[in-house]
Amino acid sequence: EADIYQTPRYLVIGTGKKITxxxxxxxxxxxxxxxxxxxxxxxHLIHYSYGVNSTEKGDLSSESxxxxxxxxxxxxxxxxxxxxxxxxxxxxxxxxxxxxxxxxTFGSGTRLTVV
Amino acid sequence: AQKVTQAQxxxxxxxxxxxTLDCVYETRDTTYYLFWYKQPPSGELVFLIxxxxxxxxxxxxxxxxxxxxxxxxxxxxxxxxxxxxDSAVYFCxxxxxxxxxxxxxxxxxxTKLSVKP
Numbered sequence: 001e002a003d004i005y006q007t008p009r010y011l012v013i014g015t016g017k018k019i020t021x022x023x024x025x026x027x028x029x030x031x032x033x034x035x036x037x038x039x040x041x042x043x044h045l046i047h048y049s050y051g052v053n054s055t056e057k058g059d060l061s062s063e064s065x066x067x068x069x070x071x072x073x074x075x076x077x078x079x080x081x082x083x084x085x086x087x088x089x090x091x092x093x094x095x096x097x098x099x100x101x102x103x104x105t106f107g108s109g110t111r112l113t114v115v
Numbered sequence: 116a117q118k119v120t121q122a123q124x125x126x127x128x129x130x131x132x133x134x135t136l137d138c139v140y141e142t143r144d145t146t147y148y149l150f151w152y153k154q155p156p157s158g159e160l161v162f163l164i165x166x167x168x169x170x171x172x173x174x175x176x177x178x179x180x181x182x183x184x185x186x187x188x189x190x191x192x193x194x195x196x197x198x199x200x201d202s203a204v205y206f207c208x209x210x211x212x213x214x215x216x217x218x219x220x221x222x223x224x225x226t227k228l229s230v231k232p
Binding site for chain 1: 150152161165218224
């Protein structure tokens with residue numbers, strides 16, 4: 001059973017719509033991450049958070065925004081979706097480095113298509 | 116700076132062949148972790164192994180084996196007698212492990228493995 005949940009699993013949406021991709025984890029992890037990935041391609045870190053009220057932009061510039069009001073919840077929002085946002089979005093979380101047996105735990109991803 | 120290089124972008128083999136996925140890393144830390152993840156077509160990244168920098172013993176798990184060599188900064192992954200279900204993208208990753216670090220993972224670009232029947 002997954003400890004990190006992403007919804008929706010698939011989303012097709014029209015250009016200009018506002019969307020929020022949900023990510024929740026039940027492990028009490030302080031650190032959470034969002035990656036953008038084109039099919040079969042490398043992972044691009046777009047946002048991360050080290051705890052409540054902490055958010056940072058990642059290595060890849062993104063028009064999306066994130067919030068971290070609760071430890072378990074790290075939603076990603078696109079104010080106005082465009083076809084260039086079509087991609088897979090992966091959420092991940094991790095605990096403290098020294099006890100991080102699995103590195104990151106990943107959600108199943110959201111495959112977003114903007115038409 | 117930390118870096119992970121997976122030079123093989125795509126590999127295609129026929130079922131039952133052995134295949135090795137290469138991973139070379141760069142770090143100035145003396146304490147670090149190395150990881151391998153599998154991403155099947157369904158999309159989720161699945162943890163395969165973690166190795167810390169002080170443990171250079173090779174590891175075998177069924178058809179999977181890992182060869183960690185600090186002298187060459189490599190952490191290669193071998194699948195013996197490959198199967199169609201092994202078809203996936205495989206990512207190698209590196210993280211700091213010293214006390215006080217955030218332990219963020221640095222991922223390689225991934226190697227796409229296709230195993231044909």
